[in-house]
Amino acid sequence: MASDEGGSEATERGGNLNRREVLILGANAGTGLVAAVVPMARYLSPIPSGAEEEAARIPADSLALWQAERILVRGSPGFVVRTPDEIYACSAVCPHLGCVVKWNRSRRIFFCPCHGARFAPDGRVLGGPAPAPLTRFGVATIHGKISVEHS
Numbered sequence: 752m753a754s755d756e757g758g759s760e761a762t763e764r765g766g767n768l769n770r771r772e773v774l775i776l777g778a779n780a781g782t783g784l785v786a787a788v789v790p791m792a793r794y795l796s797p798i799p800s801g802a803e804e805e806a807a808r809i810p811a812d813s814l815a816l817w818q819a820e821r822i823l824v825r826g827s828p829g830f831v832v833r834t835p836d837e838i839y840a841c842s843a844v845c846p847h848l849g850c851v852v853k854w855n856r857s858r859r860i861f862f863c864p865c866h867g868a869r870f871a872p873d874g875r876v877l878g879g880p881a882p883a884p885l886t887r888f889g890v891a892t893i894h895g896k897i898s899v900e901h902s
């Protein structure tokens with residue numbers, strides 16, 4: 752008998768708690784949904800116009816011989832570098848473990864500060880642990896400005 756009363760009271764309290772729990776769960780689910788959907792939508796969205804413009808905004812005559820200019824391609828760091836023969840663009844993300852490479856103008860190489868990989872201006876591996884070249888991007892000069900395309 753006492754257990755019936757306790758059970759009834761617990762059910763009554765449980766009913767109140769369940770409503771609160773439902774509200775709390777609903778609020779948490781809404782927050783969780785927003786937290787999950789917003790980054791996914793940003794990841795799946797087209798190239799941000801700012802990054803695209805940044806890559807395309809480099810006046811071709813402002814890039815000196817053996818100068819490398821930092822760019823963003825789809826939000827990822829890269830470089831545009833002028834050599835005597837060609838203008839190259841490649842990712843700055845090292846294919847070894849993902850560090851950002853740096854340009855050494857006097858040695859005319861990209862080097863990775865993490866484990867010492869070295870790359871030619873066109874992204875070829877010159878030494879170190881990198882298993883692959885830097886990802887190359889397409890380059891075109893349009894109306895005097897360098898345009899970089901992710902292939």
Ligand code: FES
Nearest residue numbers: 845847848863866
């Ligand atoms: S991350 Fe670049 S050499 Fe290891």
